[in-house]
Amino acid sequence: MIFSSHLRPAWLGVAVYLVIAGAALVALLGYASPSDWGRYLADPYTWRVVRFSFTQASLSALLSILLAIPMASCLFHRRFIGRQTLLSLFAISMVVPTIVAILGIVVVYGRNSWFTSLFGVSFPLYGLGGILLAHVFFNMPLAVRVILQAYQLIPDAQWRLASQLGLSRWHVFRLIEWHYLKKNLPGLFLLIFMLCFSGFAVVLSLGGGPRSSTLEVAIYQALRFEFDLNKASYLSLLQVFICSLVALAVYKLVPAIRQDVSLYQGARLLMRSSRLAMLVDFGSLIIVLLWILPPFIAIFAPIVTPLFWQTLWQSDLWWSLWHSVRIALPSGVLALLIGLSIAALARALRWRRGGDGWAQKLEQSGNLVLMVPSLVLATGLFLMFRNIGISIKHAYWIVVWVNAVMALPFVLRAIMPTVYQQEKRFRHLYEQMNVVGLARLRMEWSQIRSAVAQGLAYAVLLSLGDLGVVALFGSKGLETLPMYLYQLIGSYRVEQGACVAVVLILLCLVLFSLINRLIGGRRVVV
Amino acid sequence: MLSFDLRYRWQDFQAHYQAQLPLGVTSILGASGGGKSTLLALLGGYIEGQGSIQFEGQELLSLAPYERPITTLFQSDNLFPQLSVWDNIAIGLSPSRSLSDEQKHKVHWALEQVQLQVYADKFPDQLSGGQAQRVAIARVLVRKKPILLLDEPFSALDPKLRSDMLHLIKDLTHRYQWTTLMVTHSPADAMLLGGQALLLEEGRVVVQADAKILSEIPPDSPFNRYLHISMPVK
Numbered sequence: 001m002i003f004s005s006h007l008r009p010a011w012l013g014v015a016v017y018l019v020i021a022g023a024a025l026v027a028l029l030g031y032a033s034p035s036d037w038g039r040y041l042a043d044p045y046t047w048r049v050v051r052f053s054f055t056q057a058s059l060s061a062l063l064s065i066l067l068a069i070p071m072a073s074c075l076f077h078r079r080f081i082g083r084q085t086l087l088s089l090f091a092i093s094m095v096v097p098t099i100v101a102i103l104g105i106v107v108v109y110g111r112n113s114w115f116t117s118l119f120g121v122s123f124p125l126y127g128l129g130g131i132l133l134a135h136v137f138f139n140m141p142l143a144v145r146v147i148l149q150a151y152q153l154i155p156d157a158q159w160r161l162a163s164q165l166g167l168s169r170w171h172v173f174r175l176i177e178w179h180y181l182k183k184n185l186p187g188l189f190l191l192i193f194m195l196c197f198s199g200f201a202v203v204l205s206l207g208g209g210p211r212s213s214t215l216e217v218a219i220y221q222a223l224r225f226e227f228d229l230n231k232a233s234y235l236s237l238l239q240v241f242i243c244s245l246v247a248l249a250v251y252k253l254v255p256a257i258r259q260d261v262s263l264y265q266g267a268r269l270l271m272r273s274s275r276l277a278m279l280v281d282f283g284s285l286i287i288v289l290l291w292i293l294p295p296f297i298a299i300f301a302p303i304v305t306p307l308f309w310q311t312l313w314q315s316d317l318w319w320s321l322w323h324s325v326r327i328a329l330p331s332g333v334l335a336l337l338i339g340l341s342i343a344a345l346a347r348a349l350r351w352r353r354g355g356d357g358w359a360q361k362l363e364q365s366g367n368l369v370l371m372v373p374s375l376v377l378a379t380g381l382f383l384m385f386r387n388i389g390i391s392i393k394h395a396y397w398i399v400v401w402v403n404a405v406m407a408l409p410f411v412l413r414a415i416m417p418t419v420y421q422q423e424k425r426f427r428h429l430y431e432q433m434n435v436v437g438l439a440r441l442r443m444e445w446s447q448i449r450s451a452v453a454q455g456l457a458y459a460v461l462l463s464l465g466d467l468g469v470v471a472l473f474g475s476k477g478l479e480t481l482p483m484y485l486y487q488l489i490g491s492y493r494v495e496q497g498a499c500v501a502v503v504l505i506l507l508c509l510v511l512f513s514l515i516n517r518l519i520g521g522r523r524v525v526v
Numbered sequence: 527m528l529s530f531d532l533r534y535r536w537q538d539f540q541a542h543y544q545a546q547l548p549l550g551v552t553s554i555l556g557a558s559g560g561g562k563s564t565l566l567a568l569l570g571g572y573i574e575g576q577g578s579i580q581f582e583g584q585e586l587l588s589l590a591p592y593e594r595p596i597t598t599l600f601q602s603d604n605l606f607p608q609l610s611v612w613d614n615i616a617i618g619l620s621p622s623r624s625l626s627d628e629q630k631h632k633v634h635w636a637l638e639q640v641q642l643q644v645y646a647d648k649f650p651d652q653l654s655g656g657q658a659q660r661v662a663i664a665r666v667l668v669r670k671k672p673i674l675l676l677d678e679p680f681s682a683l684d685p686k687l688r689s690d691m692l693h694l695i696k697d698l699t700h701r702y703q704w705t706t707l708m709v710t711h712s713p714a715d716a717m718l719l720g721g722q723a724l725l726l727e728e729g730r731v732v733v734q735a736d737a738k739i740l741s742e743i744p745p746d747s748p749f750n751r752y753l754h755i756s757m758p759v760k
Binding site for chain 2: 160163164165168179
């Protein structure tokens with residue numbers, strides 16, 4: 001069954017994906033000479049980088065979660081004007097290109113910033129302060145959404161009981177919310193930690209020098225400026241090692257959970273409020289608004305200035321827009337194809353004797369890039385091409401491929417639940433009537449198209465906003481919008497950069513809604 | 527005396543409940559979809575309706591669920607799975623679960639009433655369905671609210687256990703002078719509980735009578751319509 005002919009394209013897709021990834025890693029490790037690693041181990045710079053990566057990632061994750069918990073609780077229990085807007089803002093801030101948000105933050109807090117003109121003193125943006133500011137900007141909304149999802153799993157009966165017993169918001173939090181939250185927090189912490197630990201664009205732009213650098217940036221420097229492949233492979237192994245270690249430690253801490261299965265969802269119930277609850281709700285709302293809102297306003301403010309329209313006439317802008325699209329669309333499609341291949345095999349394996357574990361492993365293989373930094377993959381690919389005698393001209397395909405791999409976890413998250421659901425409900429019917437391959441796809445299309453569109457849209461957006469692999473190669477034909485933006489910020493042409501940022505965001509929105517409408521077949525709100 | 531005059535709309539369903547209930551047990555009968563559980567949800571404050579609910583001169587409609595002199599026992603999920611049996615009862619006395627000696631004594635007493643003393647440290651997932659509902663009844667006892675609403679809480683139990691529970695409820699209702707309303711599908715349960723019987727049809731109270739009449743229903747009574755549907759004639 002699993003080896004039948006209609007699954008051949010899927011096998012091919014997965015094989016190509018894994019072979020290329022494997023070959024890239026092998027090519028990179030070929031340049032590693034572990035005998036030198038003793039020297040690197042003794043290098044205090046490496047340890048400073050590791051220490052700083054650790055500190056900023058832990059602080060970012062901690063801050064994001066600490067702010068997100070009261071925010072999520074408030075959003076769950078209270079209905080107020082602007083609540084829906086705030087939720088949409090959170091959704092947008094998760095997909096807004098990193099470099100665009102960085103620009104917003106620079107306008108608000110950098111030199112000659114709003115902050116300076118408001119308070120007369122300058123904000124210590126470059127260094128830990130700026131990194132935390134940006135990381136929390138991206139990850140606190142993510143944390144709020146994850147926590148709200150966890151809240152959805154709390155059976156209605158618990159709120160009903162709490163309301164009947166007159167528990168206060170604090171008691172409700174301690175008794176119900178915390179109980180369901182605590183099993184999600186380690187995973188959430190880990191996710192944010194990893195995202196920040198391997199953070200690249202933020203640290204590169206706001207780190208302000210070698211004092212506050214992360215491993216990922218150190219890898220970038222080793223590759224781009226020192227071209228020391230040995231050091232780069234050592235640093236990437238170190239990064240993979242530390243990430244795995246943290247993952248293990250955090251999952252050891254996950255407490256056992258007592259949960260019932262009833263998931264009846266009904267009306268929202270009134271909890272006993274108190275002055276303290278009001279204060280906490282209001283306080284967290286204010287902090288979150290102050291954190292998220294100003295950079296957004298800063299991004300969209302230039303649209304009313306004449307400079308914006310002048311910038312629109314620059315040919316550089318349109319060239320970089322073309323490069324962005326030229327990379328993002330193929331890499332999105334590639335990510336989707338690999339994702340669908342993995343999905344096709346995983347669904348065929350799942351619910352079969354002994355196949356469950358394999359289905360899970362397949363899914364996890366898509367998360368490769370969460371463990372192995374994209375820069376490392378890109379370098380490996382570059383070396384692989386060089387080994388077989390193909391020159392740097394093909395950096396384009398490397399960027400496309402690495403961006404696709406980077407988007408894979410998100411694509412899988414978008415399509416897997418729907419695909420599994422179809423398999424679970426109809427697999428007996430499919431088997432009985434031998435509906436396979438294209439026939440099955442045609443039958444399922446109306447059910448899965450919106451998930452497929454969502455996956456593709458995420459992949460295209462991620463690739464559009466990427467500033468990592470392009471920065472590594474940064475050669476002709478690869479000056480994408482984020483790259484262009486990065487250069488503008490670097491040369492303190494922030495106002496012009498803001499205009500480019502608006503163009504980039506508009507491009508994201510247009511592609512996102514186009515994909516969702518054309519492929520998803522319906523209007524989708526971000 | 528509990529009296530209500532309640533209107534409620536949800537999509538095509540329009541309900542208008544009116545009745546005056548004396549102390550003691552009242553069974554609520556009616557076909558599925560007739561609005562039995564809706565009535566309890568309205569009384570408990572879990573959904574919003576218009577009109578009034580009067581109990582001993584007090585208007586309850588504007589009160590939050592926890593401010594009403596009411597305890598509801600649901601079909602399931604009456605316990606917090608994350609709390610032990612003891613804590614599940616204690617939380618009825620104090621949300622923080624830090625009890626005075628007198629309150630602790632009360633929890634002991636309630637556990638004794640439902641004969642679950644040895645289960646105090648167990649968790650709900652270690653209990654059978656009947657035991658879980660008895661723990662919930664123990665909490666009803668410590669909460670001392672004068673109105674008890676039961677939404678088919680014993681429907682999943684075997685016949686013997688079910689009749690034990692009904693006897694317990696009947697007994698407690700008389701002993702503590704409660705006003706107890708129980709939704710049930712079974713006329714036999716209503717007869718066992720005694721007191722009053724309400725028949726609901728399409729969101730309206732069509733009959734209110736002594737539960738005894740269920741054993742000998744006059745041919746012109748609306749109860750006949752319901753019973754012919756719900757069980758074959760003997």
